[in-house]
Amino acid sequence: MKKLGTLLFAIAILALGACNQSGPKEKFLPPSTGGINSLTVVMDTELWKGPVGDKIRDEFAAQIIGLPQIEPIFTIMQLPPKVFKGTTTYSRSILYVEQDSTSLAHIKDDAYAKPQKVAVVTGPTEEVLIKNLDSLAKRAIKEFKAVEITEAQHRFERSLSKDKALEEEFGISLKVPSLYKVGKREDNFIWMDIQIPKGTMNIIAYQMPWDYFKSDSTLVEDIMRMRDSIGQKYIPGPDMPGKTTYMITEKAFSPYVFPAEIGGKKAAEVKGVWEIHGYPMAGPFLTYIINDKENNRKMILEGFTFAPSTEKRDYMFELEAILKTVSFEPAEEPVSD
Numbered sequence: 001m002k003k004l005g006t007l008l009f010a011i012a013i014l015a016l017g018a019c020n021q022s023g024p025k026e027k028f029l030p031p032s033t034g035g036i037n038s039l040t041v042v043m044d045t046e047l048w049k050g051p052v053g054d055k056i057r058d059e060f061a062a063q064i065i066g067l068p069q070i071e072p073i074f075t076i077m078q079l080p081p082k083v084f085k086g087t088t089t090y091s092r093s094i095l096y097v098e099q100d101s102t103s104l105a106h107i108k109d110d111a112y113a114k115p116q117k118v119a120v121v122t123g124p125t126e127e128v129l130i131k132n133l134d135s136l137a138k139r140a141i142k143e144f145k146a147v148e149i150t151e152a153q154h155r156f157e158r159s160l161s162k163d164k165a166l167e168e169e170f171g172i173s174l175k176v177p178s179l180y181k182v183g184k185r186e187d188n189f190i191w192m193d194i195q196i197p198k199g200t201m202n203i204i205a206y207q208m209p210w211d212y213f214k215s216d217s218t219l220v221e222d223i224m225r226m227r228d229s230i231g232q233k234y235i236p237g238p239d240m241p242g243k244t245t246y247m248i249t250e251k252a253f254s255p256y257v258f259p260a261e262i263g264g265k266k267a268a269e270v271k272g273v274w275e276i277h278g279y280p281m282a283g284p285f286l287t288y289i290i291n292d293k294e295n296n297r298k299m300i301l302e303g304f305t306f307a308p309s310t311e312k313r314d315y316m317f318e319l320e321a322i323l324k325t326v327s328f329e330p331a332e333e334p335v336s337d
Contacts, residue, residue, distance in 0.1 A: 037074055042079050042094060042096045044080060107119045161180055172326055176192065188207060198308060203322065204302045206300050231277075245279045247275075256271045262290055303316065
């Protein structure tokens with residue numbers, strides 16, 4: 001029988017070491033490294049060039065929906081197993097693939113560094129490897145993304161805004177980096193942004209009545225109507241003689257809607273493209289429509305980016321990481337007579 005690869009052997013040694021240690025003392029692990037949304041794929045180069053590599057690229061470098069241009073879920077760096085040692089093992093997200101007599105498809109936490117996710121896929125043939133990749137890909141992508149979100153939040157939590165506009169207006173809090181500034185605050189609307197090369201990243205917040213969305217069958221149309229009305233009222237475009245410009249939802253493509261949970265509450269996650277009515281500007285947006293039943297409202301949080309001729313994946317990922325830090329203050333108890 002062929003021996004298991006370097007990674008599986010190391011994981012077994014780590015497990016044995018943990019069993020032999022007395023007491024609750026933890027083994028020291030170095031901090032994980034790597035750029036946000038990067039994935040280290042450890043596998044034989046010949047496998048990488050063939051159908052197994054094609055399957056990995058199809059799954060882990062698939063196009064992100066909701067962006068105006070093609071960008072992959074992860075930026076992949078492939079390494080052959082013989083160079084997977086030392087600091088290369090500290091990558092935060094790792095996919096280890098090996099042709100071996102044992103068939104495996106599982107995910108290991110913190111094997112070499114912390115925090116870290118290591119997805120391990122083995123199999124005796126290319127067909128089995130592809131089958132195992134297919135069975136694991138969805139969960140692996142979800143777990144890789146979760147560890148990347150946590151890392152993004154860790155990075156910006158070092159310097160947070162002390163502005164209390166969101167707490168005062170809506171009774172919510174967000175962990176927003178200190179470089180974001182509130183540029184507009186009106187009744188039921190807050191807009192904050194940050195300057196980036198060639199553009200801006202933006203966060204807006206507002207609330208809608210609990211019963212605003214009447215039917216699942218008209219949900220997408222109702223979302224677009226809501227966004228367009230808010231854009232017309234609060235988000236103007238460039239000044240154009242004889243024209244009124246403002247943000248609307250891109251009309252050529254309907255936004256994507258997914259179930260989500262955020263701030264401990266059920267929500268709808270909406271991804272799509274915004275444009276400016278009456279002016280050639282556009283970019284991606286991410287909206288969370290949160291069921292805040294305790295306050296009898298739908299709480300709306302949105303991030304959008306304007307960065308022409310620039311890749312926007314990591315900008316939108318940062319906005320997602322910020323929005324997912326939302327927390328709600330407890331609803332006030334009614335005062336009895």
